[in-house]
């Protein structure tokens with residue numbers, strides 16, 4: 001443990017741009033280091049950190065110890081699972097998504113500490129074409145541990161599902177330093193009952209309540225079903241139940257042909273019509289939106305690229321397949337659908353190879369990046385304001401109504417805002433960009449009003465970024481006081497002293513873990 | 517004006533990987549793409565053609581599979597594409613490559629401007645553009661980052677130099693090689709891809725262009741690869757401590773010892 005000093009200032013914040021405080025920081029390199037740090041910190045608050053790219057302040061400390069896992073960054077091994085017919089990669093939690101991608105792309109791993117079985121699996125992998133890990137949050141400097149803790153997802157989750165679907169096993173260290181080794185299909189919760197053995201041989205058992213899940217993409221609160229894998233409880237628990245010290249992720253064969261297309265529609269209504277037809281008539285793996293304000297912001301901030309002045313709304317769709325002809329055909333058909341909604345085929349951007357896809361991804365990443373740097377500049381003038389970024393999803397049949405609600409709200413309040421993101425899942429990020437404290441206050445109110453509407457329509461207040469410390473009140477509205485109480489009770493089973501990641505998911509218990 | 521753009525197919529990576537055993541480039545398993553600089557060359561050609569009126573012809577030398585890349589060039593708006601492909605061209609170094617390309621250009625004929633990339637991301641020599649110009653006996657300008665003005669007879673452009681830029685006026689026909697900052701290349705559109713699907717690439721062998729077979733391919737190459745390796749740029753870092761004055765003095769003496777101070 002190191003005493004905090006100005007040198008570690010950066011570790012007090014994450015990409016939500018909010019700042020916390022802490023007394024100590026530790027950079028464990030292995031699970032034993034994690035246990036030692038938790039042992040030393042006994043009774044104090046502990047905040048777990050990955051790469052701090054989180055947008056909900058989950059990694060922002062509220063006193064006590066920061067447990068930063070960046071140095072647990074080794075890819076530990078590989079195996080082939082005959083039953084599931086896939087490769088599984090075992091990693092430490094601090095491994096970055098970009099690191100996994102690069103290793104799989106180059107088929108190059110640091111195998112100095114791998115056992116013989118893992119090396120054999122690697123030779124097999126090298127003969128088995130390219131494989132990939134599908135979860136794709138836009139920020140590739142996120143850690144795998146952070147992605148699991150938030151159940152992160154990305155554009156391709158529209159087809160492939162969120163991180164949860166690709167986690168096969170976890171090792172979790174609890175605040176009392178005991179360790180659980182959890183594997184999908186092994187430690188099961190049955191009619192709410194669970195039981196597992198820790199490394200020290202003691203049996204932990206108990207009863208879990210169940211919470212109804214919204215029927216949309218979701219990363220809000222604990223995953224609690226009557227019958228489930230116990231492992232699923234820890235995925236998306238945002239560091240509040242235990243420290244994830246090892247993850248086994250499932251890989252899939254990379255489709256031979258991946259094409260992406262960006263289509264420009266003449267208005268919002270046309271864009272929504274296009275999206276709805278696209279998802280019923282074809283099977284894209286991703287559908288992403290850039291509204292007219294987002295395109296305008298890119299132009300204003302000098303990131304227009306080849307954007308033309310009269311491009312109104314853009315929709316990106318991606319298609320995967322094993323034959324080029326099949327994928328090309330889908331892209332051509334998406335063009336026909338777009339034409340029905342007022343687009344022109346000659347004004348589309350198609351990426352037919354990896355290199356060009358990267359360009360379309362960069363364009364997509366440019367929107368949140370541009371927003372963040374704009375807000376950073378405004379904060380220099382007005383430190384009180386932050387970006388107000390929503391992360392809510394609604395069911396399919398509410399898409400048109402919710403976009404209309406967002407647009408009317410922004411207009412009525414005269415706010416500056418952009419909308420972009422995962423429209424395939426009816427999961428649009430609205431980013432309100434306050435120009436003043438007054439904007440900020442009205443924007444916050446608007447956001448809360450929207451959240452209530454989203455909940456009333458069967459949606460979720462966080463579909464991928466997690467609740468963190470920013471959306472605690474909204475989650476309370478979503479699951480009710482009883483729901484919050486259930487989650488608190490669950491936390492008490494695994495973290496009886498309540499020290500882990502205080503303030504995430506629900507309000508902190510103010511009596512716990514104050515440093516003397 | 518007819519504009520000819522030379523496009524080369526390269527492996528889709530910026531990090532060239534070298535086989536440690538036989539020191540050759542590892543090209544297996546990598547997707548092949550148009551040399552990124554050539555995408556900028558093509559874009560500039562298309563922009564000039566739409567401004568002045570005219571058409572763009574793309575030209576490449578390579579294996580028959582390079583046809584796919586040339587179809588992509590038709591999808592973004594080139595009007596015709598020519599592939600020089602023949603076993604006899606194989607193994608060419610930059611001398612033989614530019615000789616063959618110049619012969620291809622001569623056969624296409626009637627050109628006002630030839631645009632190449634600054635360099636290819638695999639061979640990396642930046643020889644081919646200027647070398648084509650020499651073979652054709654026309655002027656060339658390298659590292660062009662902006663075309664200020666262009667007419668049927670001449671162009672004015674800004675080229676990068678080590679310590680700034682130069683504005684150059686050149687009579688056409690000429691060869692220019694371009695850097696990436698010159699433009700943002702367009703991606704193909706769906707309608708472009710539809711058109712390219714039914715388009716043809718002209719494939720020419722050695723016999724179709726007037727070349728001396730002694731001067732093409734491996735026979736015509738003046739250089740052979742003996743060894744390929746990644747140059748090592750070893751840097752060391754030394755921390756100086758003490759007072760600001762002490763550190764400044766220590767820095768000066770370090771620089772003196774290493775010959776880093778010109779006075």
Ligand SMILES: Cc1cc2nc3c(=O)[nH]c(=O)nc-3n(C[C@H](O)[C@H](O)[C@H](O)COP(=O)(O)OP(=O)(O)OC[C@H]3O[C@@H](n4cnc5c(N)ncnc54)[C@H](O)[C@@H]3O)c2cc1C
Nearest residue numbers: 050051052053054058137138143145146149152153239244
């Ligand atoms: C430009 C930009 C774009 C983004 N786009 C997306 C997107 O498309 N989709 C998406 O889902 N997210 C996105 N994010 C958010 C962020 O990248 C994800 O939430 C990511 O999963 C966070 O990973 P991290 O390693 O940075 O975690 P951190 O921010 O460090 O932590 C996030 C939470 O996880 C907990 N945690 C971290 N590691 C562990 C561990 N080993 N054990 C237990 N708890 C842990 C922390 O306590 C915290 O609560 C984006 C962020 C940015 C800046």
Ligand SMILES: Cc1cc2nc3c(=O)[nH]c(=O)nc-3n(C[C@H](O)[C@H](O)[C@H](O)COP(=O)(O)OP(=O)(O)OC[C@H]3O[C@@H](n4cnc5c(N)ncnc54)[C@H](O)[C@@H]3O)c2cc1C
Nearest residue numbers: 522577608609610613632633635636639640641642643644
């Ligand atoms: C030392 C050396 C030895 C080589 N030996 C061999 C060998 O034995 N066998 C072999 O197959 N290859 C070999 N090559 C590769 C190949 O001959 C060169 O890559 C080729 O001559 C082009 O040179 P470059 O890649 O350096 O292109 P540059 O001169 O860097 O390219 C500049 C521009 O010229 C144009 N251009 C270059 N090549 C072509 C092309 N083929 N078609 C159309 N336009 C083009 C493009 O516009 C490009 O942007 C060798 C390369 C080097 C450097």
